[in-house]
Amino acid sequence: VKVLAAVDQTPAASPVLQASLEIARGFGADVLAVHVLQDGAQRVRDLAVENRVPLTELEGPPGARLAQALEADDAVALVVGTRARPQGGREIGSTALEVVTTAHKPVFAIPPELPAGFAIRRVLVPLEGSLSTSSAHAPYPYPALDVPGAGHVDIVILYVLEEDALPKFSDQPHHEWEAFGREFLARYSPWPVEHVRLETRVGRPDQHILPVARETQCELIALAWAQDLAPGRASIVRDTLRRGTIPVALVPVKAAVVAAV
């Protein structure tokens, strides 16, 4: 199987390749660099050689070609770079956007400031408390739980209780939240509960995802989403990409019923 690394002639290509190698390790996959020819390919070729990954050069409309490549049976994920916005923060380029909103597989968005020696040891997985988002995560082994030799990955599940989801009762908090957390994981953890730990917060998810990622020292945030970037939608995805400085995995929810994310 292959993890596709979408590379172009910009400086974003280097962190994308570097992250792809780490992500592929989690999947037990190889990296295939993919470049859609537009303005030459030499820098990309050099980079591929430098990172010892094979390169496929494609021609045609970039978004459609990448999406096509990801449809291949042996392709398990796509890695794209984000770019700095003139008004500050980061965003996914227009080419990658086309893929992200249509892909049936996870797409990893890598910020330009990826640290050297990037390794995924801990992943933050915000969940909204629904089976649809949880089941979106479940098939993707990016936490490398089942991949021999992929190394240990901690998973931190984050559940943010918004006002309308606040519990009715909290009889004895020290027992109540223990019971609540245990059952939340039993219901919604995509992975066996012994592999995960739960963090909860009260408020709005966009307030907490990045701070919790920092506090818990996660190297990756995995977001299940409905792939709808229309105005007013996917605010958490946009916000996390814009303000975050660590890679974000966007995992499509097939049922597309995710309201919060």
Place this chain on the structure above:
Amino acid sequence: MATKTNQLRRQAEVPELPAELDRRFDAFVFDWDGTAVPDRRANASSLRTVVERLCALGADVAVITGTHLGNVDPQLGARPAGPGRLFLCLNRGSEVFRVDAEGPHLIERRQATPGEDAALDGAAAEVVARLAEKGLRAEIVSQRLNRRKIDLIPEPEWADPPKARIAELLVAVEKRLKAAGLDLRTAVELALEAARQAGLPDPKVTSDAKHVEIGLTDKADSSRWVFAELWRRGIGPGLVLIGGDEFGPLGGLHGSDSLLIVPEAARATAVSVGREPEGVPKGVISLGGGPPAFVALLDDQNRRREQGDVPLIDENAAWAVTVAGLDTEHERADEVLLALADGRIGSNGAPLWTHPAAEPRVLAVGVYTGSGPETTLLEAPVWQQFVGRALPPGQLERTLDLHTGVLRHALVNSSGSAEAALFSSLAQPGTVALRLAGSDALVPGESAQPSALSVEGTHGGVAAASTTRHRDDGLVRVERLGAYVTDAERVPRPEEAIAALTAADGTGFETLLAEHRAAWAGRWEAADVVVDGDAELTRAVRFALFSLMASVDDDGEAAVGARGVAGPGYRGHVFWDADVFVLPFLAATHPPAARAMLEYRLRRLPAAQAAARELGRAGARFPWESAGTGEDVTPRLARLPDGSVVRIRTGELEEHITADVAWAAACYLDWTGDASFEPRARELLLETARYWASRVRVDRDGQAHIYGVIGPDEYHEPVDDNAFTNVMARWNLRRAAGLADEPERGRWLQLADALVDGYDPRTGVYEEFAGFFGLEPLIIADVAPRRPIAADMLLGAERVAGAQVVKQADVLMLHHLVPGEVAPRSLEPNLDFYEPRTAHGSSLSPAVHAGLFSRAGRPEDGLAPLQLATRLDLDDETATTAGGLHLATMGGVWQALVMGFAGVRPDRDALAVDPRLPEAWNGLDLRLRFRGVPLRLRAEHELVAVDAGAPVRIRAGEAPAVTGERLRWTRVNDSWEVSS
């Protein structure tokens, strides 16, 4: 589902049986002449054999007939040794005999008064006279018990017609009557009229074509008695087969056996083996074939029991909790709702087959592992699942019958079906049993070896043993018996469990089941609550009561954890939930269980005394959270949903628990009058009072205070002079003073009088604690999107601490628990003040408010919080039901209904009652036990009725107390007056 009855296909036998009869029944009620025997001279030896075998296999049998003992018993000649019972219900509803190995024993007889006998004679003579006037000769042929029989055709040819000639007989009688201008129906009407004119208000007149009989009772009375008796043994009508030969109309009259189908027999299966010339009524199965067919039918039932058919449950929606399918999201909560418990162990309702979402679990009551705050309930070996057999795809349905504590599983898919019944014996706590049968694709076929092991806790342990038997006769049949021996102080040896298992095995599945059903039915006889006018609320209340009864042992000591033993939540720790919320229900319905709860506290009195000593105080200080040792096991830290870690101070400061334990002891005494417990209760009351006497501080003005506590409203901590704590301490001191000697007595009364309680006589409102009125005024509705709500989560701990936001009933809890300790007429102003400020952030709170609304004359306002409390676990309102049941809420539901809406509570030497019901309810039917007397209490808007097993003293409203077994009051101008 297709397996609602156990119609699993077998290899052979009775293929011609209609589907409704192709199942197991557990009791048999049938007519004699024409149904069981062709006539009174027939040899009934095969019937005798079949009946004795049915009884030996645990089934109950009742013969209902118009004739007398001499006509039935010698012919049947059955002498069953049990465990199933044989009843002969004779003389058309007037007598019941129980027949055992020794012969028949009269157990009930309706005896006519001399006046009734005279009226019967007069009526019969009048009928004969009126018929004679019409030219028809009739004769009074016998003067039987409570009835008179008039022969309409006293001709030699028709002296003793066999049943087989019923059609000819009918023609002959009709011909005779027609000549007199009558038919059978008008002859019966004539007899009815004569009976009423003779002074019988409710005469029972029937005809078998040859005779017209006038009586005080009929077969319907027998049937009612039988179904009531079966119900009391946990045999619901859905498990009963009614047999007869004359259900259909005869000569324009209802067939005599149609009287067997009384309303109490709803869901029973009725079969006719008679000729039924005019057909059978709707719902009755016409099998035909006469007595031989009926005997074969009974014999088929013996075969089913011998081969180990899975018992059914009476599918009665009023008593059922059903989970259809397996919802992975809610499975663990569903397993808690379907839990079986016997007071000693709790087994959740996980599927028999493994599934990733399922968490099969067995917990032992009061057996802990770990120490300090980490003390948790010990997990015991699981018996209710077949390891290694994954749940096949298909339709799974699990139904818990609350009336009998039997859990039924049914699974259907394209490869076949399977069904199972499980129970955890209430009659023999620690004994568990299951039967499973189905197609081999669905049922594990391999034989498991008997196994036994011990699991060690920190102080005690559990030993468990089980044996599993398999049979394959076309269906794969599995029977598993298990035995658990639990001990809170030592680890039982596996041999002890093996010995218990051997005993259970000797008793056998059927007898264990019969005893278990009877035990549950008996508990319900003493505890049921019916909200007349709201069937769904009644069902939810029954679920609560079932859970309470199942969670508390009535032998030795009972450690009742906040979430029971259906789940591991709250680590099995015992809070005031047990003493204040759970115990009153048991004190009022099943005192031995309440006493076992107090025994739990008493055995930990030394630990409570040590805790007091450690703080430099006297007496006994009970821990906020208690487990095995009686030391405080409250955790010291909590991680909140907002991610913060906070210090937990309830163990240190929530001291009202000490008065709550004393209150529980007093509550038990007030309900039971149990003199044998008085010395033990005295010990609790005195030691807790000594604690308060040493805890209270008296200021320079002579006022007494309790500084630095947490009240039930845990949003504010620490506080001084919490009204609940102070008033409960005052109550404790006063109650104990009545038992104490001087000088303690005088000092305690003085201290009690000096204790401040925050009451403001100008407003009638108690201040929850010193300074509460100075906090930010806050009405929950103004700041929260809804109620209940965990306000500390919504507003933050700091904001609620500085505001008039109340977590749960605190001041109002006093009006609920100790109304005699609060100022008269102070409920209304305090309810007005505190109710809007209460977030109900504790699940203990809504039920208390529900009851108080009613006491304050606002029963309609009590409905919503009552509904919420009854649905708390059924709807998994907290998303934590997977951790166990909210037993305190359930106890609160009972208290809301009994103490609140019905206004029932012990009041000195009497039981007070003062119902205030919502308009939508017709009434409340309560079963209670007061001072050792079981009683039924019906509370309506305008009526109170008490029927007791012995004289009992009752006070309705402000009316003087009266003593009697059958008491009635009616409401006149808002007060209650004795009406009979």
